Amino acid sequence: MGATVCVTGASGYIASWLVKLLLRRGYTVRATVRDLGDSGKIEHLKTLQGADQRLHLIQASLTEEGSFDSAVRGCEYVFHLASPVLASSSASDPQRQLVEPAVNGTLNVLKSCAGAAPSVKRVILTASISSVIYTGKPSSPPDVPIDETWHSDPEFCASNGEFYPLSKTLAEQAAWKFSSENDIDLVTIHPGFVIGPVLQPYLTLTPKSMLKLITEGKPFFPTGIYRFVDVRDVATAHILAAENPEARGRYCVVSRVIHSSEALAIVKQTFPSLHLPPMSFGWWCYSSAGVS
Numbered sequence: 109m110g111a112t113v114c115v116t117g118a119s120g121y122i123a124s125w126l127v128k129l130l131l132r133r134g135y136t137v138r139a140t141v142r143d144l145g146d147s148g149k150i151e152h153l154k155t156l157q158g159a160d161q162r163l164h165l166i167q168a169s170l171t172e173e174g175s176f177d178s179a180v181r182g183c184e185y186v187f188h189l190a191s192p193v194l195a196s197s198s199a200s201d202p203q204r205q206l207v208e209p210a211v212n213g214t215l216n217v218l219k220s221c222a223g224a225a226p227s228v229k230r231v232i233l234t235a236s237i238s239s240v241i242y243t244g245k246p247s248s249p250p251d252v253p254i255d256e257t258w259h260s261d262p263e264f265c266a267s268n269g270e271f272y273p274l275s276k277t278l279a280e281q282a283a284w285k286f287s288s289e290n291d292i293d294l295v296t297i298h299p300g301f302v303i304g305p306v307l308q309p310y311l312t313l314t315p316k317s318m319l320k321l322i323t324e325g326k327p328f329f330p331t332g333i334y335r336f337v338d339v340r341d342v343a344t345a346h347i348l349a350a351e352n353p354e355a356r357g358r359y360c361v362v363s364r365v366i367h368s369s370e371a372l373a374i375v376k377q378t379f380p381s382l383h384l385p386p387m388s389f390g391w392w393c394y395s396s397a398g399v400s
Contacts, residue, residue: 112136113350114183116168116176116217117190119149121312122234122302125343126187131158133347138179140168140190152307170213176220182227185350188217189234191279193272193313202271210275211282218283222290231287232349235280235296237335237360238273256298256358295349299342300335300362301328322375325385327368334371335362 113130117123118139130137141150144167153159168175170190180186191210214233221228241254244264262281265274280296287294302314311319317328328334342361349355372384 110134110136111184112138112182113185113187114138114140114176114180115187115189116140116179117188118153118165119308120189120193121306121308121314122299122339122342122346123187123189124153124307125304125339126189126346127153127163128156128307129340129343129347131156131162134158134162136162136164138164138166138183140166140176140179142169143167148309152309170209170216173216173219176217177223180217180220180228181224183224184227184229186217186221186228186231187234187346187350188214188231190217191234192275202274206271206275207278210279214279214283215286218286218290218292221292222286225291228292230293230295230350230355232346233280233283233294233296234346235298235358236273236276237298237300237362238270239277239280240298240358240360242268242270242273242277254360256360295355296358297342297345297349298358298360299345300337300360300365302337302339302342304339321368321372322382322384325372329368332368333365334368335365336371337361337363 113135115123115127115130115137118127118137119141123139127137127139139153144150144165150165153163153165156163166179168179168190170192190213192206218231221231237254239260240256240258242260242265243258244261260273260277262274262277265271265277283294283296286292303318306312306315314328320326321328341363345359345361349359375382376384
């Protein structure tokens with residue numbers, strides 16, 4: 109496409125695929141990372157097709173105001189994906205580890221975008237399905253579909269120890285407020301549980317959690333319900349949200365909703381030689397999904 113765009117948190121799981129697809133489409137990409145000296149986190153980006161000519165790595169920190177100024181200046185689209193990804197149960201200090209960097213980092217990026225006007229035509233924020241579904245109110249009747257009109261309740265998230273959903277919910281709220289006050293064209297993408305090929309030489313949270321389900325039979329979610337989406341579809345959704353002038357508001361990006369035992373049944377069908385563990389709980393079993 110020839111335009112220059114910015115991708116924050118470029119070494120991440122979704123962001124790496126976004127960078128790859130943007131380069132494939134002819135964009136020049138300014139990719140921000142936390143540490144340019146951490147070769148293990150950025151070398152896979154340098155090997156992408158087109159990286160030699162059109163990828164520029166820039167060091168930036170979510171906690172440092174003005175850190176993204178040079179990265180977004182002159183960009184047509186800014187894709188903000190940088191945010192701490194940590195299971196709520198793993199956070200020893202959720203406010204410091206999850207909430208503050210998510211909210212303040214989002215505001216820091218948007219402030220840089222506001223200062224770079226009018227070159228920045230649109231900001232695409234990677235939110236999460238977790239900023240949609242934690243309402244504290246059961247859907248009634250049960251077949252009512254979850255859609256973009258749903259909003260997670262911060263008080264419900266905090267009281268139930270759901271700090272990652274809390275961080276994504278508060279960051280999205282802050283983004284919409286700042287964007288409306290500063291005339292920024294914002295679109296938010298809300299992916300479900302992201303799976304698919306990994307470009308990095310290490311596993312991030314969701315692929316690692318999927319591996320734990322396969323090896324230990326332990327679901328990531330207490331209900332065992334997964335809202336799966338392929339990482340390549342999520343990256344493509346970001347690009348479409350940028351390029352389509354009619355894109356507006358929030359977009360949930362989910363491909364299929366299934367129980368963890370059904371997911372394991374699919375794994376068993378695909379890789380019959382695997383010795384899968386028994387499910388630790390659930391109303392399904394492999395045989396009920398048509399797999400002996």
